Amino acid sequence: MADFVPRSRPLKRSEVKKLLSLLQERYPTLHPVRIERPKIIDGSDKSFGETEVRKFSGKTMLVIRVAAWLPYPADWMVLIHEYAHAMNWRPAHQENDEHHGPEWGLAEAKLWKIVGGD
Ligand SMILES: [Zn+2]
Numbered sequence: 606m607a608d609f610v611p612r613s614r615p616l617k618r619s620e621v622k623k624l625l626s627l628l629q630e631r632y633p634t635l636h637p638v639r640i641e642r643p644k645i646i647d648g649s650d651k652s653f654g655e656t657e658v659r660k661f662s663g664k665t666m667l668v669i670r671v672a673a674w675l676p677y678p679a680d681w682m683v684l685i686h687e688y689a690h691a692m693n694w695r696p697a698h699q700e701n702d703e704h705h706g707p708e709w710g711l712a713e714a715k716l717w718k719i720v721g722g723d
Pocket residue numbers: 686690704705
């Protein structure tokens with residue numbers, strides 16, 4: 606049984622917060638995760654999401670961006686997709702690492718056990 610079943614509508618801020626604390630507790634990441642919902646990512650209206658490392662007042666964080674315009678259930682899918690990247694983030698993360706390899710796939714599968722049902 607899933608711990609967090611999304612309703613059939615876009616994510617609310619409070620739900621993103623609740624989901625993030627659940628995920629961080631269950632699947633800790635190299636750095637704490639922050640989720641942003643920008644209107645545009647990388648200057649493109651075709652970019653759904655991304656994960657990157659950024660510093661906020663000296664504190665290193667993994668920033669997950671999910672495009673604000675994504676309709677349900679794409680917003681959920683992109684958030685899970687990106688969190689799986691965050692789970693696999695390693696200190697020596699390189700741009701040319703295998704982004705969607707077996708480790709990432711396994712992480713995403715674990716996350717779907719928490720979100721969305723069996
Ligand atoms: Zn990806």
